Amino acid sequence: MDTNSYRTLEARIRHGSEPDHPRLLIRYLSLSCARAERCDSSGDKRAAYLRAYHTLLEAICDPCVARHWRCLCLDQICVPIIALNRLASTRRERARIQRLRHELSVLSHYFLA
Numbered sequence: 001m002d003t004n005s006y007r008t009l010e011a012r013i014r015h016g017s018e019p020d021h022p023r024l025l026i027r028y029l030s031l032s033c034a035r036a037e038r039c040d041s042s043g044d045k046r047a048a049y050l051r052a053y054h055t056l057l058e059a060i061c062d063p064c065v066a067r068h069w070r071c072l073c074l075d076q077i078c079v080p081i082i083a084l085n086r087l088a089s090t091r092r093e094r095a096r097i098q099r100l101r102h103e104l105s106v107l108s109h110y111f112l113a
Contacts, residue, residue: 014055016065029079053080061111
């Protein structure tokens with residue numbers, strides 16, 4: 001998939017433009033993981049997974065997006081978090097992931113409670 005197609009898919013995920021098509025989210029996460037794994041450096045891999053994490057988090061926190069889509073994003077945000085955790089090799093990186101989890105916990109409670 002070329003970069004423009006990927007960005008278009010990412011925008012569809014972020015804005016929940018097709019909330020009745022959960023396979024789009026699975027496809028997006030698969031493509032995001034594949035793109036990350038093709039990166040040469042761990043920093044580039046980390047950046048790719050963070051991009052997926054932030055795309056899903058933004059969808060979760062957007063009250064204009066259908067609630068069931070936001071909940072689906074919340075259910076699937078573990079994919080980039082687990083990948084980031086797998087890449088973490090230092091105490092600082094593990095602490096950053098812990099902050100991401102905390103951010104997710106606070107924001108998801110606020111926007112989906």
